[in-house]
Amino acid sequence: MSDRGIRARHSYREATARRRLAGLLDEGSFRELLGPEHRVTSPHLAALDLPAAFDDGVVVGAGLLLGEPVLAASQEGSFMGGGVGEVHGAKLVGLLERAARERPRGVLLLLDTGGVRLQEANAGLVAVSEVMRAVLAARAARVPVVALVGGGFGCFGGMGIAARLCDAVAMSEEGRLGITGPDVLETTKGVEELDASDRALVWRTYGGKHRYLLGEADRLLEDDLEAFRTAAAELLRVSARPLDLEELEREHRQLGRRLAEFGGAADASEVWRAAGVERPEALPLLEAPEFLRAVAGARRGGR
Amino acid sequence: MTAAELLLSLFPAGHSVREEGSLLLGSGASPEGEVAVLGTAQGLEVGAEEALALAAFVLDVVRRHPARPLLALLDSRGQRMSLRDEILGLNGYLAHLATALELARQRGHRLLSLVYGEASSGSALALGFMGDEVHAVEGARLWVMNLPAMARVTKIPLERLAEVSRTSPVLAPGLDNYVRLGAVESVWQPPLAAALLQALRREAGPDRRSERGEERGGRLLARRVAEAVRGGRGGGG
Numbered sequence: 303m304s305d306r307g308i309r310a311r312h313s314y315r316e317a318t319a320r321r322r323l324a325g326l327l328d329e330g331s332f333r334e335l336l337g338p339e340h341r342v343t344s345p346h347l348a349a350l351d352l353p354a355a356f357d358d359g360v361v362v363g364a365g366l367l368l369g370e371p372v373l374a375a376s377q378e379g380s381f382m383g384g385g386v387g388e389v390h391g392a393k394l395v396g397l398l399e400r401a402a403r404e405r406p407r408g409v410l411l412l413l414d415t416g417g418v419r420l421q422e423a424n425a426g427l428v429a430v431s432e433v434m435r436a437v438l439a440a441r442a443a444r445v446p447v448v449a450l451v452g453g454g455f456g457c458f459g460g461m462g463i464a465a466r467l468c469d470a471v472a473m474s475e476e477g478r479l480g481i482t483g484p485d486v487l488e489t490t491k492g493v494e495e496l497d498a499s500d501r502a503l504v505w506r507t508y509g510g511k512h513r514y515l516l517g518e519a520d521r522l523l524e525d526d527l528e529a530f531r532t533a534a535a536e537l538l539r540v541s542a543r544p545l546d547l548e549e550l551e552r553e554h555r556q557l558g559r560r561l562a563e564f565g566g567a568a569d570a571s572e573v574w575r576a577a578g579v580e581r582p583e584a585l586p587l588l589e590a591p592e593f594l595r596a597v598a599g600a601r602r603g604g605r
Numbered sequence: 606m607t608a609a610e611l612l613l614s615l616f617p618a619g620h621s622v623r624e625e626g627s628l629l630l631g632s633g634a635s636p637e638g639e640v641a642v643l644g645t646a647q648g649l650e651v652g653a654e655e656a657l658a659l660a661a662f663v664l665d666v667v668r669r670h671p672a673r674p675l676l677a678l679l680d681s682r683g684q685r686m687s688l689r690d691e692i693l694g695l696n697g698y699l700a701h702l703a704t705a706l707e708l709a710r711q712r713g714h715r716l717l718s719l720v721y722g723e724a725s726s727g728s729a730l731a732l733g734f735m736g737d738e739v740h741a742v743e744g745a746r747l748w749v750m751n752l753p754a755m756a757r758v759t760k761i762p763l764e765r766l767a768e769v770s771r772t773s774p775v776l777a778p779g780l781d782n783y784v785r786l787g788a789v790e791s792v793w794q795p796p797l798a799a800a801l802l803q804a805l806r807r808e809a810g811p812d813r814r815s816e817r818g819e820e821r822g823g824r825l826l827a828r829r830v831a832e833a834v835r836g837g838r839g840g841g842g
Contacts, residue, residue, distance in 0.1 A: 396834025423749035466700035
């Protein structure tokens with residue numbers, strides 16, 4: 303905040319999957335597992351004459367965050383929109399299972415994905431399900447899992463569910479999180495339901511600010527690699543969300559209140575107004591620090 | 606198959622499952638004791654209210670009936686697709702449902718799923734596919750996208766998708782494909798009560814779907830890739 307203009311910002315959104323990991327973890331500490339040299343590519347894309355990637359669009363491995371061992375995965379949105387196929391999903395599953403076995407300080411999931419990779423439709427759906435189960439199994443083994451959402455492709459479809467299975471979610475204001483993404487919603491339900499080309503509407507609905515205000519995101523960050531690094535370390539430090547009845551009952555009450563309070567909202571700005579934000583129309587224009595001050599009393603849930 | 610027919614076939618000794626707003630909630634009698642039943646009917650698209658109601662049921666079973674098995678019955682076209690549900694954070698509601706089911710699993714409840722109609726997208730992920738074992742009845746329809754729509758979205762000619770689908774289970778909708786991928790453990794034949802009883806008597810294990818997919822030739826890489834990344838020895842349980 304105060305050092306803006308002094309330290310150069312490095313955009314998280316504009317960085318590649320590998321650059322994000324390099325910026326997030328301690329310098330030079332990242333060691334990739336099953337990297338491109340192994341040339342494990344999707345077996346399904348070749349059948350459709352589609353180009354493959356030697357990492358199948360996700361980088362997984364181990365590194366250090368502020369000196370502590372973590373496992374991390376980073377999805378590359380520029381390869382098939384970060385879509386989860388058989389190999390891509392299996393790499394995420396393997397990493398989470400490794401976490402349950404090795405008990406590192408935590409797992410970081412840098413999500414940048416439209417969800418199931420349509421070109422591997424059925425295998426992708428099963429893979430997302432396996433990722434979900436593996437996130438929960440890692441948490442059950444008391445390894446905290448933190449999702450970071452700030453890439454250009456957002457986090458949608460089943461991976462939008464997977465993000466919320468994690469102990470915590472950090473988002474930038476440019477990040478987007480949901481299940482039915484804007485393009486799918488417009489295609490399926492028509493432009494009257496949602497105009498996917500209306501960027502303001504899309505960000506108002508799915509963007510980090512709204513998610514933070516709802517309590518769906520635990521941190522709202524500037525689009526800055528260093529901000530993500532700091533938040534990831536902090537979220538791993540604050541105690542994990544326990545997988546127990548008490549915690550789930552708390553979450554249940556919160557989700558029930560949200561429905562009761564905001565169930566009639568036709569636009570996210572109506573949620574902001576109902577939550578007590580004084581000038582809701584100004585929220586989209588605020589930088590993260592001002593935004594956090596403006597919604598401090600209105601925020602529901604989150605940690 | 607309607608939910609009523611299905612329930613009669615599963616629980617010949619009787620059940621108390623009510624269908625309200627296309628949600629199924631209640632319990633059925635089996636030789637292994639009461640089975641808690643939750644699910645959807647008539648292709649219900651699961652929105653925030655429905656996900657919360659299903660989660661409430663799971664938490665109630667966890668609170669009041671330790672170790673009682675849970676049977677999820679699925680006929681659902683997926684999550685409700687609406688701006689309003691996205692504003693509310695439907696992904697969070699579905700995640701809550703999935704976490705409630707995981708809590709039940711961790712506390713020793715057996716989780717079984719039976720797809721008796723459609724299964725797709727968000728509700729398949731948050732409800733049906735959360736089971737220790739996922740089964741289906743003949744005629745169940747599991748899908749991500751039909752081939753004509755996939756051709757439009759992916760810009761791959763329909764003929765090509767259809768041709769690849771003759772050998773690959775990955776693209777086209779269909780129960781057989783999901784069996785080959787390991788997503789569906791088995792297809793239950795009548796009498797369903799007997800199949801249910803057998804499943805109730807099996808021990809719960811770790812997620813074995815990638816192994817099944819490999820054995821059945823539908824997913825030849827998933828298990829191996831996960832294992833290579835996991836490292837160490839033995840299963841991922």
